[in-house]
Amino acid sequence: MSSADYSLQGRLAVITLNNPPVNGLGHELRSGIMAGLEQAAKDGAVKAVVVIGSAKAFSGGADIREFNTPKSSATPTLHQIIATLDAMQKPVVAAIGGFAMGGGLELALACHYRIAAPRAQLALPEVKLGILPGAGGTQRLPRLIPVADALRMIASGEPVPSEKGKTLGLVDELADAAGSDLLAAALAYADRLIAEGKGPRRIRDMTARVDNAAQFFERARAETAKASRGYPAPLEIVTCVEAAVSKPFDEGIKVERARFEHLVNGTESKALRHMFFAERQTSKIPDIPEDTPVRPIKRSAIIGAGTMGGGIAMCFANAGIPATLIDAKQEALDRGLETIRKNYAGTVSKGRLKQEDMDKRMTLISAALDYASVKDADIVIEAVFERMDVKLEVLKRIDSIARPGAILATNTSTLDVDKLAASVSRPQDVIGTHFFSPANVMRLLEVVRGAKTAKDVLATTMKLGKTLRKVAIVSGVCDGFIGNRMLEKYVQQALFLLDEGATPQSIDGALQKWGLAMGPFTMYDMAGNDIGWEVRKRRALERPDFVYSKVADRLCEQGRYGQKTGRGWYRYEPGNRKPIPDPEVEQLIAAYRKEIGIAPRAIADEEIVERCMYALANEGANIIDEGIALRASDVDMVYLTGYGFPPYRGGPMFYADTVGLANVLAAIERFGKGYQGGTWKPSPLLAKLAAAGKTFN
Numbered sequence: 001m002s003s004a005d006y007s008l009q010g011r012l013a014v015i016t017l018n019n020p021p022v023n024g025l026g027h028e029l030r031s032g033i034m035a036g037l038e039q040a041a042k043d044g045a046v047k048a049v050v051v052i053g054s055a056k057a058f059s060g061g062a063d064i065r066e067f068n069t070p071k072s073s074a075t076p077t078l079h080q081i082i083a084t085l086d087a088m089q090k091p092v093v094a095a096i097g098g099f100a101m102g103g104g105l106e107l108a109l110a111c112h113y114r115i116a117a118p119r120a121q122l123a124l125p126e127v128k129l130g131i132l133p134g135a136g137g138t139q140r141l142p143r144l145i146p147v148a149d150a151l152r153m154i155a156s157g158e159p160v161p162s163e164k165g166k167t168l169g170l171v172d173e174l175a176d177a178a179g180s181d182l183l184a185a186a187l188a189y190a191d192r193l194i195a196e197g198k199g200p201r202r203i204r205d206m207t208a209r210v211d212n213a214a215q216f217f218e219r220a221r222a223e224t225a226k227a228s229r230g231y232p233a234p235l236e237i238v239t240c241v242e243a244a245v246s247k248p249f250d251e252g253i254k255v256e257r258a259r260f261e262h263l264v265n266g267t268e269s270k271a272l273r274h275m276f277f278a279e280r281q282t283s284k285i286p287d288i289p290e291d292t293p294v295r296p297i298k299r300s301a302i303i304g305a306g307t308m309g310g311g312i313a314m315c316f317a318n319a320g321i322p323a324t325l326i327d328a329k330q331e332a333l334d335r336g337l338e339t340i341r342k343n344y345a346g347t348v349s350k351g352r353l354k355q356e357d358m359d360k361r362m363t364l365i366s367a368a369l370d371y372a373s374v375k376d377a378d379i380v381i382e383a384v385f386e387r388m389d390v391k392l393e394v395l396k397r398i399d400s401i402a403r404p405g406a407i408l409a410t411n412t413s414t415l416d417v418d419k420l421a422a423s424v425s426r427p428q429d430v431i432g433t434h435f436f437s438p439a440n441v442m443r444l445l446e447v448v449r450g451a452k453t454a455k456d457v458l459a460t461t462m463k464l465g466k467t468l469r470k471v472a473i474v475s476g477v478c479d480g481f482i483g484n485r486m487l488e489k490y491v492q493q494a495l496f497l498l499d500e501g502a503t504p505q506s507i508d509g510a511l512q513k514w515g516l517a518m519g520p521f522t523m524y525d526m527a528g529n530d531i532g533w534e535v536r537k538r539r540a541l542e543r544p545d546f547v548y549s550k551v552a553d554r555l556c557e558q559g560r561y562g563q564k565t566g567r568g569w570y571r572y573e574p575g576n577r578k579p580i581p582d583p584e585v586e587q588l589i590a591a592y593r594k595e596i597g598i599a600p601r602a603i604a605d606e607e608i609v610e611r612c613m614y615a616l617a618n619e620g621a622n623i624i625d626e627g628i629a630l631r632a633s634d635v636d637m638v639y640l641t642g643y644g645f646p647p648y649r650g651g652p653m654f655y656a657d658t659v660g661l662a663n664v665l666a667a668i669e670r671f672g673k674g675y676q677g678g679t680w681k682p683s684p685l686l687a688k689l690a691a692a693g694k695t696f697n
């Protein structure tokens with residue numbers, strides 16, 4: 001059954017794309033479109049053709065799932081459909097409702113005229129998938145709209161609304177409504193074209209022009225190279241758009257085809273496409289049906305007006321949900337509200353928020369010294385000091401006041417959510433909502449499902465995560481959940497590397513060059529080395545088997561907590577967050593090496609990256625194996641949205657897949673024979689998949 005319907009409206013043929021949810025141009029839909037065009041071409045009674053989608057979607061583009069599979073080149077291909085449109089002797093009108101993206105917009109560009117519904121979104125977003133428009137978009141768009149606008153649209157991948165499209169010349173007509181009225185408008189437009197004797201108008205016959213082309217593209221190339229480190233697609237896009245200006249159409253198409261093939265087979269694109277689907281998988285929970293009823297969340301209360309509590313309150317205010325910030329001390333509340341105000345003011349000053357929106361959001365945030373307002377809240381989140389006794393006390397108070405059905409959430413970053421749940425009268429209403437600092441910026445939200453957490457509480461919290469524009473990822477209960485548990489193993493290796501001869505700057509440098517936003521030592525100086533110190537002290541009691549280098553303790557014993565004390569792994573000039581290597585730290589590390597009898601050795605960047613990345617992947621495998629994470633792509637999303645992992649590497653599990661699990665296992669076995677080798681225990685899941693030649697994802 002083809003997913004395109006063909007119908008006649010008088011002398012007009014209508015081809016309706018019907019492949020929900022986004023009219024992805026998979027093989028079936030392509031076959032339906034081609035059949036419709038051929039039928040219209042040979043029907044003498046047909047004088048023009050309208051191609052239309054649904055009110056929501058003209059088309060979201062090629063079916064990304066087909067890439068790197070035979071289906072993507074199964075005939076009819078999108079290129080063949082476009083060639084048929086180029087050969088059509090009758091005008092074809094694309095009627096765009098909702099959005100036309102990627103191959104969907106390229107299909108519309110190959111049609112001869114375009115009419116769009118109000119605010120329809122038009123984009124060539126392929127660059128976000130590490131590729132480029134591969135069906136003529138880089139050759140047609142610069143011929144239809146100003147070259148600079150075309151380059152900007154393709155290199156950014158950002159959509160333009162149909163109103164802007166009309167101004168640019170991308171859209172010929174704006175319908176005054178969407179849905180069935182769009183069809184009526186499109187039919188009327190097609191009739192008018194016939195009446196005016198307008199035949200097919202092929203963009204391929206137009207010319208792309210730009211003044212001082214050589215200079216324009218030289219500047220574009222320089223700017224793009226600076227902005228796209230690690231991502232090859234943007235520079236390839238500049239090459240293709242330059243070909244649209246400097247070469248005949250068919251030559252330009254050849255350039256586009258070659259550059260597309262190069263990119264679509266590259267690791268960066270596969271990583272970005274993995275991330276596209278991984279993000280959409282996170283909300284799928286095997287035992288929670290998509291239609292599970294959720295509890296309404298109209299008001300929130302947050303206990304603790306510190307950095308986290310304030311950031312969380314902003315998340316609710318940003319989503320239009322009132323939040324009451326509660327703290328025992330007035331000065332804490334004042335400081336918390338002042339920090340929120342400053343944060344918003346900073347965004348306003350950067351032009352990313354209107355003053356009136358800031359004012360609206362500030363009115364949504366109230367402050368209270370007592371717990372009275374907890375009784376009106378639909379969710380109460382505790383964000384107090386990371387100590388079990390403190391949290392137990394706070395949860396008990398919340399439990400005694402919150403209304404029945406309210407969700408009791410804890411922002412703990414490592415503590416046992418089941419233990420916290422067991423301390424209240426309604427463990428089924430308790431859940432972990434682990435925000436990442438700064439909470440109003442970081443997209444990651446680890447949703448920690450307790451053994452007793454009710455299904456609707458989990459479903460409600462996952463939906464709330466979406467409302468707060470977070471990437472909500474389910475974690476089971478364990479020390480550190482997903483992200484921090486893996487981070488412990490990563491930091492453990494980073495500290496061992498210091499013992500063996502590396503320096504904070506050589507380790508941070510190697511990892512940042514590899515693509516991490518920030519290396520471990522810069523990160524800990526920012527977060528506060530005393531936080532890690534607390535965790536190590538607690539772990540020494542609870543899990544004496546967890547071996548650390550003591551070098552970090554030596555640093556903390558000297559009060560070198562990081563930026564907040566002006567000295568940490570690096571030193572900092574007053575008012576400047578730039579980490580400066582500090583000889584005192586190198587002396588401290590050298591003294592520690594003497595203490596433990598280690599002769600330092602030179603350590604190559606490659607070993608630093610392997611030891612740190614494979615530590616992440618190996619622990620990630622254990623987390624998946626234990627069912628703490630639902631799937632490998634969730635683990636990837638945790639690192640891609642919460643830990644500055646480079647998207648073009650796809651996440652720790654995806655990266656291990658690209659290295660090859662057998663190679664990762666062999667390296668881990670090699671590390672097991674080296675310094676502190678006992679801390680390397682290959683994950684049984686890794687060993688099993690490696691032996692079977694399989695991958696995590």
Ligand code: T1G
Nearest residue numbers: 022024060061062063064065101102103125133134135280
């Ligand atoms: N291919 C395959 N599946 C897709 C898809 C696509 N292009 N777009 C969406 N889906 C799935 C998605 O995984 C989800 O699946 C469901 O549809 C709803 O998506 C030749 C080579 C269009 C703005 O990059 O940006 O054309 O989770 O939740 O919020 O030059 O989807 O339900 O199983 O995101 O309404 C270029 C990608 C492709 C657009 C709609 N196109 N899609 O947002 O729905 S490459 C894109 C989006 C290409 C040509 C090149 C968004 C959307 P599931 P959703 P939405």
